Amino acid sequence: MVSRITLPIEGMTCGACAITVQQRLQAYPGVRDASVNYATARATITLDSSEVQVADLVKAVREAGYDCAKAEVEFRIEGLHYASGTARLEGEIRELQGVLTAVANQALETVRVEYVPGLVTARQLEEAVGRAGFMVAEPVPEEDPVERERVTRRAETRRILRKFVVAAVVAVVSMVVSMPLMSGSMRVQHDLFSKIVHPLDRVLSGLLPQLYQFAETSPQLLKLVLLVLTVPVMLWSGAQFYRGALSGFKHRSADMNTLIAVGTGAAFLYSVLATVWPSVLTSAGLQADVYFESVSFIIAFILLGRLLEARAKGRTSEAIRALLALRAKVATVQRGGEDLEIPIEELTVGDRVIVRPGESIPVDGVIVDGESTVDESMLTGEPMPVEKEPGDQVVGGTMNGRGSFVFEARAVGRETALAQIVRLVEEAQGGKAPVQALVDKVAGVFVPIVIAVAIATFVLWFVLGPQPGLVFGTVAMVTVLVIACPCALGLATPTAIMVGTGKGAQYGVLIRGGEALEALQRIDTIVFDKTGTITLGKPTVTHVLGAKRADGSVVAGSQILTLAAAVEARSEHPIAQAVVRKAKERASEIPQVERFVAMEGRGARALVGKYLVEVISVRHARERNIDMGSLGKDADKHILAGRSPILVVVNDTVQGLLVVADAVKPSAKVAIERLKEMGFELHLLSGDSKVAAGLVGKEVGIDRVIAEVAPADKAAEIRRLRDNRVGVAMVGDGINDAPALAEADVGFAIGTGTDVAVEASDITLIRGDLRTVVTAIELSRKTMKTIRMNLFFAFIYNVLGIPIAAGVLYPFLGILLSPVVASAAMAMSSLSVVINSLRLRRFTPSFSS
Numbered sequence: 001m002v003s004r005i006t007l008p009i010e011g012m013t014c015g016a017c018a019i020t021v022q023q024r025l026q027a028y029p030g031v032r033d034a035s036v037n038y039a040t041a042r043a044t045i046t047l048d049s050s051e052v053q054v055a056d057l058v059k060a061v062r063e064a065g066y067d068c069a070k071a072e073v074e075f076r077i078e079g080l081h082y083a084s085g086t087a088r089l090e091g092e093i094r095e096l097q098g099v100l101t102a103v104a105n106q107a108l109e110t111v112r113v114e115y116v117p118g119l120v121t122a123r124q125l126e127e128a129v130g131r132a133g134f135m136v137a138e139p140v141p142e143e144d145p146v147e148r149e150r151v152t153r154r155a156e157t158r159r160i161l162r163k164f165v166v167a168a169v170v171a172v173v174s175m176v177v178s179m180p181l182m183s184g185s186m187r188v189q190h191d192l193f194s195k196i197v198h199p200l201d202r203v204l205s206g207l208l209p210q211l212y213q214f215a216e217t218s219p220q221l222l223k224l225v226l227l228v229l230t231v232p233v234m235l236w237s238g239a240q241f242y243r244g245a246l247s248g249f250k251h252r253s254a255d256m257n258t259l260i261a262v263g264t265g266a267a268f269l270y271s272v273l274a275t276v277w278p279s280v281l282t283s284a285g286l287q288a289d290v291y292f293e294s295v296s297f298i299i300a301f302i303l304l305g306r307l308l309e310a311r312a313k314g315r316t317s318e319a320i321r322a323l324l325a326l327r328a329k330v331a332t333v334q335r336g337g338e339d340l341e342i343p344i345e346e347l348t349v350g351d352r353v354i355v356r357p358g359e360s361i362p363v364d365g366v367i368v369d370g371e372s373t374v375d376e377s378m379l380t381g382e383p384m385p386v387e388k389e390p391g392d393q394v395v396g397g398t399m400n401g402r403g404s405f406v407f408e409a410r411a412v413g414r415e416t417a418l419a420q421i422v423r424l425v426e427e428a429q430g431g432k433a434p435v436q437a438l439v440d441k442v443a444g445v446f447v448p449i450v451i452a453v454a455i456a457t458f459v460l461w462f463v464l465g466p467q468p469g470l471v472f473g474t475v476a477m478v479t480v481l482v483i484a485c486p487c488a489l490g491l492a493t494p495t496a497i498m499v500g501t502g503k504g505a506q507y508g509v510l511i512r513g514g515e516a517l518e519a520l521q522r523i524d525t526i527v528f529d530k531t532g533t534i535t536l537g538k539p540t541v542t543h544v545l546g547a548k549r550a551d552g553s554v555v556a557g558s559q560i561l562t563l564a565a566a567v568e569a570r571s572e573h574p575i576a577q578a579v580v581r582k583a584k585e586r587a588s589e590i591p592q593v594e595r596f597v598a599m600e601g602r603g604a605r606a607l608v609g610k611y612l613v614e615v616i617s618v619r620h621a622r623e624r625n626i627d628m629g630s631l632g633k634d635a636d637k638h639i640l641a642g643r644s645p646i647l648v649v650v651n652d653t654v655q656g657l658l659v660v661a662d663a664v665k666p667s668a669k670v671a672i673e674r675l676k677e678m679g680f681e682l683h684l685l686s687g688d689s690k691v692a693a694g695l696v697g698k699e700v701g702i703d704r705v706i707a708e709v710a711p712a713d714k715a716a717e718i719r720r721l722r723d724n725r726v727g728v729a730m731v732g733d734g735i736n737d738a739p740a741l742a743e744a745d746v747g748f749a750i751g752t753g754t755d756v757a758v759e760a761s762d763i764t765l766i767r768g769d770l771r772t773v774v775t776a777i778e779l780s781r782k783t784m785k786t787i788r789m790n791l792f793f794a795f796i797y798n799v800l801g802i803p804i805a806a807g808v809l810y811p812f813l814g815i816l817l818s819p820v821v822a823s824a825a826m827a828m829s830s831l832s833v834v835i836n837s838l839r840l841r842r843f844t845p846s847f848s849s
Contacts (some may be wrong), residue, residue, distance in 0.1 A: 001050060002032060004424065005042040005097065005119060007070035009036065009061060013244060013255035014441035015490020017066065020248075022063040022440075027051060044427065054098050054116060061685030063183045065247030069590040070100065071117045073147070076137035077129060082111040092132040096124055109137070114484065115149060123413060124344055142345040149321065157310050164303035167237040170229050171296035177226055178293045186711055223275040226292040234268060238299040254447040262451070263481030264298050267291040269817065270474055271844050289471060291478075291819075298823035300481055305827020309487075312834040323422050323505060326397035331362035344412075351409045355400045363396040364411040372403025376767075424512065424764070425505050434518050435787065436493045450484040450802065459804040465807075472807075475819065479805040483822035486798060487830035492790035495837035500783030503843050508766040509749075509776045516584075516762035519746045520780040521728035526675060526773070527706075527718060529732035529740075530686035530696055533750055534770070535662040537733070539574050541582035542643065543659035547631055561607070562588045562654030563613045564648045576604070577658050579615070603646065614649040621647050621654070631657045642692025664699055667847075672701045672772035674846060680775065683721070685714060685740075713742035731765075731773060748773055775845035782843055790833045797829045 012018055018038040027036035030052030036043045045057060058068045071596065077089070086104035089111065093102035098119025104111045113125065122140035129136050137390070162302035227444045236240070241264070244257030271290035331344050332354040339354060344362045346775060347353070353360055373385035376398045385401055388394060394407050397418040413419065432469060454477045461473035493514065501511045511517060528534050546555035568576035569590055593606035593613075601615030618635045621628060626649065628635065635645040635656055643661035647654055675682060686693040693707035708719055714732075718740050722728045730737065730744035741747030741761050749761030750768040765772045805822050809815040 002046065002048050003097070004044065004046050005054065006161060006429075007045065007054075007057060008117060009041050009119070009715070010068055010069055010243065011066040011240075012036075012038055012041060012422070013240075013441065014038065014485075014487040016253075016255035016447050016486050017244075017257075017491060019440055019444045020251070020253045020255065021061055021064050021066055024060050027055065028060045028062060029730045031057070037491040038139065039498055041824045042426075054119065055100050058100060058116070058120070063251070065244070065251045066252065069152070070114055072112065072114050073122075073141060074110055074112045075125070075140045077104070078109075078135045078137045080104065080106055080111075080134065087414070088510050089134055090541065091134040092128045093125065096120055096128055108145050122414065127666070139343070139346065142343070153310070157307065157813070158311060160303055160307045162305055163237040164300060167233045167296055167303055169235075170233050171293060171300045174226055174229050174293035174296050177222060177229075178290065179305050206803055220275065220278070222291050223271075223292075226290060227272065227275050230268065230271075230292040232673050233296045233299055234264070237303060240262065241302075246574050247313060254451065258447055259481045259484055260298070260453075263478040264295045266474060266481075267298075267478050268295050271295070283542070286408060291475075294478075294819045295818040300818065301823040301827050302482075305831055308827075308831050309491075309834055312831065312838060320662070323418065323425070324399075326360065326418060328360040328362040330395070339595070347409055347412045349409055349412060352362060352406055353409055354406050355394075357402045357403050359400050361396055361398050361400060361407075363409050364416045365394055365407040365409045367392050367394060367405050367596070369401060370405025372405050373401035374402065375399040387744035387821055391489070396496065411425045421505060421766075424510050425501055427513065434515060436514065438492060439489050439791065443489050446484070446486045446798075447491070448493075453802060453806065454480040456501060461807065472816075474582055476807045476816065478631045478806070478819045480802055480815050482819050483801045483805040484798060485794070485826045485829045487826075487832045488794035489791075491830055491833045491837075492794045493787050495834050496786040496790060496840065499837050499840040500779055500786070500843075502838065503840055504776065504779050507770070507772065507775050507779075507845060509772050509779065510751075510764040510766065511776065512762050512764075516746055517780045517783050519727065519762070520729070520777055521784055523680070523729045523777075524727055525681045525683065525721060525725045526729045526731065527683040527685050527716075527721065527740075527744070528702065529730075529737050530684055530688060530693060531662060532733045533731055533768075534668050534684065534696060534700055534702075535664055538607060539644070539660045540663040541576035541578055541658055542661045542663055544582075545634055545657040545659070546630055547656055548656050555655050557656070558586060558588060560648050560658070561586060561656070562590065563608055563611070563650065564615050564646075564658060565586075566608045567596070567604050567613050567615050569593075570606065571598060571604050575646065576615075578660050579646075579658060589636065609732050611650050612652075614647075615658075616647055616649060618645055618647060621649070626652065626654060628654050640691065641695050642688060664696060665768070665770060667771045668700045670847070671774055673770075674774045675777075676701065678774075681725070685709060685717060686728045687711060711737070713740070715743040718743040748776070771845075771847040774847060778845050779843060783840060786837055786840055790836055793833060793836065794829070797825075801825060801829075 008019055009018075012021065015038050018036040022036040025031055025036070025043060030048045031052075032046040032048065034043060034045045045063070049274065061068050080086070080089070086106060089104050090102045093099055093111065093113055098116045099113060100116065101114040102111060111129075113120075122142040122682070125140045126136050150172050170412045238260070241257045243261040244255065245261035250256055268291075269652055270758075271292050274290050277305055328344055330341050331347055331351075332339055332341050333347065334340075334352040334354065347363055353362060355372075357372075367388055367390050369390060371387075371389045374394060375385050376395065386404065388403075395418070396411075398418040411417070414423070457480050458473040458477035461476050462469040463470045465476075497517065500517065501513070531537055541561075544557040544561060546557055546560055548554055559584045561579070565580045565588060568579040570593065571577075580590070591608055593608050596602045596606040597606065598609060599616070599620075601617075602620040603614060605614040605616075606610065607613075611673060618628075618632075618639070626647075628647065631647070631654060635647070638645045638659045639659075641661075643659050645657055647657050648656045648658060672682060677727045681704070682702045683695060683706060684697045684700075684702045685706045686696070687709055688696075688707060690705070690707040693705050697703065697705040709717055714737060716728055722743075722745065727745040729746040729748060730740050731748040731750070732738075732741055733750045737749075741749060746763065748763040749764045751764050751766040763776050764774070801822075804815070805817050807816050
């Protein structure tokens, strides 16, 4: 069985790390595809579960030198103490996809389960226990993904902060202590220090003279002090860099850790040699200078960059956290004649749930009693509250207004619309845009190339540079290693996609990933389905016309609607329901009727008080030779326009004409106008007659109409348009139009209530407002522009930074960067990419009602 899972990856420090993990996963038997996103620290894997298990993939990640995030839960089992064995229980739990280990303890009657977060639910664990013939003593605690992410991110930030503080304090102290030891050649290298020395001379005027005097008498002891200060920075603050480099060496891969470890390691070893065995250097005509302060500063600046980057990356996933925060924690259900408050994890399909004023709706369902208004803006972007009454759908995560109602749960847990939306956004954020393929290729060879450049730099400086060549060569080599930044390359695309797709979800636009965003840039033609896309997709009363009386007056429209609605209220026909809806909109009091009769294919009749009221078709009226007066011409006109006129007859006299049609959506015309302004060629695709489709096209402003196309032939029409255009997008309802949506370069599916996971679409419009098509296009353009800017910054930084670090400017301008400045530049380069992506959070669409 082929399925898709997401694994949270730990230990990645740059885009090259992601490529290493991705290649290892792709090579594993049973894996159909794997994509690893450095920005989200997630691997999205398509696998055949009959060939490979999650535990195997976790093992593959570990073999690559990294790890998967894990969670643990322990719960009690009834009667386990007296069971004959635990093997069956442990086996059933281990069968669950995502469970790594399951260990039962008969003495304590507990089971401890280690699993991959997000792949296993509490309900699944309880069901597995039931299949093994046991019962849980109490509900298994459900993992809260919002809280888990918050705790994990906060712990990571605090860990990096502690390490940075230690490295920064040691770096500053080491710099002050090392000043008296700096030789002339070292001062050339320490251009950063030269800007700091004078202020420190003034601040530490009493301390520095003593240090200089101590350095003249005991220089080696001062170097030993620096060595002792630097060791904790190497072994604790920078430990992850050296562990990562060692792991990469074992697995024959190189990444950002390799560059940092080799760079700081070379400076550290040279300094140790100058401290412990200086004669080796002096006998070769070299000065026994030390660079301990540089090592501490490099690690401190890199950690500072990581700290700022972690905080900035946390803001890129705010949209997901905001969606998850919409979930209610508890629900009030009617069970056994009582109202019980239970955790939403315990809700089941069919439960009757009570929603009080101002409460969040816990799950998806259908109202069975009561009325209210519901604020759905957090899911659909629609600012106005929506009226709800019995029979209407409600969506979990939306907010109830002042009314109260009872609804029947229809979707719970992972099946709710909110859960589907979160899952779609997470998948989109975990994917990659096609432009990322080039970046991945560069990242895959980036580190080996940089190491080669660093070695070449050392050799050239050692052979051709000023004396002492070993010192200049070592400094230039370390600077090249430290300034190179594959991190910025790895973050350029995914951070922008994370913010862009999250922002889209806030406006009711679900984008499936980077491929859809990039494909939208090539679109020059947009095809709209008519029914349910341009139109509302349900009958609506569009005209109410009264008949002329003998005295010249006209029958009031409200009177006609009230009488018609009284009869039609007994009918289930869609046109009848449209009449009743219209009457209710006008706040008409609908009277009771007697002797209701449905006349198949002709209409219906009933007694309303003392009047015999009939609501019939025009054809039936003509069959009976009923005089329609001037309304006959009006009826014919609307029939030609593709609408459905019906007559209201009272005691065999025509009193009015109701025109029912599939009305155009209020948002359609303004959306079409905006798309025309943006330069798109627009087409209307319909199975209706040329006259009916043409009139709808004329009403909304679409000139190119393709009519009388059967649903099965719509895909062929899209294919024909693609042959003549650069790129074609299709906007349809996602069910009837699925083949056409799949055939288009980009498919927009109109969301249908709680059904948001439309497989055939690239983009789902949750609320069906065509203005969100404009929003999606504007957002994609803004996101791709941000990606291009990020890639430019990342490439230009490395293209310019590495040669400058190698010393190409030194022969002409005497400029040679110190490793400290290089580490600061490297830290800021990746941070600048993340901050640039965060600008997308300020995106506001043209239609930001």
